[in-house]
Amino acid sequence: MNLHPDPVGERLRSVVRVRLREAVACRSGAGPRASEQVDESTRVAWSLLCELGVPAMDAPAEAGGLGLGLAASGAIAEELGRAGLAVPYLAGAFAADAAGVDGANADQSLLRDLVDGRIAVALAGFETPEPSVDATANTTVDNDGDLRLTGWLPMDRAVDEVAEAVLLPVRLPDDHSGLVLLDLSTLDLRPGPDPSGAAAVGVLDQTPCPAGRLLNRAPRTPGCPSGAVGRARIRQAAYLLGLARGALETGVRYATERRQFDRPLREFQSVAFRLASAHAEVEALRLAVAHAVWLADTDDSFGHPAAEALAQAAETASAITRMVVQVCGARGMTSHLPVQRYYVLCRREASRLGRPGQLWREAGRERLAAAGVAPAPV
Template identity: 35%
Template sequence: MDPVQVRLAAAVRAALSRTGETHAELAAIGVPELGLPDRLGGYGLGLGAEVVVDLELGRQLCPLPARRETRLALDLLPDDRGAADLAARAAKGETQLVTAGAYGTPALRLDERDRLTGDSGPLPADEAALAVVRALRPDGSAQWCTVVPDGPGVESVDHPLLGLPGRMLRFSGAPATPFTVPEQVLHTALDAGRVRQAAVLTGLAEAALAAARAHVNRRLQFGTPLVDRQSVAHRLARLVGEGDGWRLLVHEAAWRHDRGEDCRAVAALALAAAAEHALACSRLAIQLHGVRGMLAHATAATAYRHASAEAARLGAPRRLWREAGARLAAGGRPAPGLGE
């Protein structure tokens, strides 16, 4: 990371150590505006700066999925849909946005009268001012639209995930407003969303490994630290080395995205790798802690719950691996050095 990114990570750590509302604390140091373009009142620092923030949120076991949902929604919304006003409110920590059906096959249906039906799937627990949805029309075509979450025909249902707070929007003939997302804008937004998610998962993996390393260095077994056993040290060393590589991959994916390159294969690859790595690290942390790691308040258990929830939020790793492989085989090969 460059010196500015190092200072940014330190600022996020300081903000998260306070006792106020998390979104407001991050807004106080200008985090929401970092990657937003100038037209939305942001600083235009790009995805590279956002990845630094999301890595730190993962390391602090505070993934804040509502933050990434809001960014994705703002990337998809056209200017004439109030994107600038919503961005300004989000920058102050006053509101959040959500998306549904952005990745994979949409489960929602939009009829001829632009009425929306179906369930959104798991969403962050935070209240949202607007939902950006991709639904299927009767002819099978996909349509983007906006829906007011507290409007008619919409029910907000508590939907915890692995003990973590969450909710789901249930649409029953909710009035929707269709809009069009240009193909290039769509790919750019979805790729950025995947890279942000990969950054959070990489940070969660580092938090789990840090807890595991601290435990095995102080835990004595037959008078010697647990880390002196090769079966423990080698497994930790392998995951630490892999984590360094995946973190560099996330940074490089963000860098390529900011350069305007086609990052569809790289973004899928980074997210698939980060999801599997976070799950592997959190599982090992629980195993090495034993019963202590299974306690609800334990760092190992918290990291595992967050990693399990975030690893599936944008699609299963197996599907992402297949997508990345198909795109690379079709000619979307990254430049030499990436993933080698």
């Protein structure tokens, strides 16, 4: 039973699901090595989404979008996760929100390019609550209004295969923060410490940034943000919901086809109970995400439901992908089964817009403040 009717989301899910099968097919069968197949599927998926006009669906009407809200973009994000695809859609929607909803001085031609899907965007630097620590530090403003950025960003090594720009948080003077859309070519990408090859470091050393690429600016305040950041958190929660659902479907399919002692693996209680429990967790997460989507599309105050939905999504997706890898055994840790891709994606995306502990603390403090209760000192 749905918490809230979602006819727009259901229609979009069916259309997007059919089109994404073409992208998923690019990484199946014999051919290039796994990393090249992943890159090709990403490029194909992004091209198909642009052909459907997906980047404009959630964008505000005044920016040239359709204004369908998170009911549309949340459904698209979930299907992307369910297919095990990582494309620039979520980052591009985040950037369009920042420029169109919260933005005051953003370049309008840049906004139009984002809405039309002409710029592929990646995210970097949102993993921690303070951007000055791991993202941008010592930001200075030139006399002509341009920015010069100094710091470093943890990034995906393969991001330059598809993305053309990166959206990052910056610390501004006068105790303000903002979001900057920077051309990827201006970053000095260096190998990161992760031996899996998933991480890299983007170094900024007095890197120039035009004033029009500062999408918004706002005072740094505690609490759970609404606006563009809150909406991005809800999309990310929907994406993680899709990853959890896709991994679980893969596990159920494997447990049905795999036989032990002349019985399907799913008939053993140790496996069946874990799959059933995971299904209940996915349904609980679906309701939490649907509730956050509904609040964001109908109310201006949705900061702490967005943080809670993302925290729950990160914990649920991490637990389910890990459990399915265990059910699939040694093959689940290799690229021979799709679950390995869900596990790797979840490991990377679960902390993309904040770690669960940080999000729970943010939401808890806001709930206590709303109830008039002073939080205990840390």
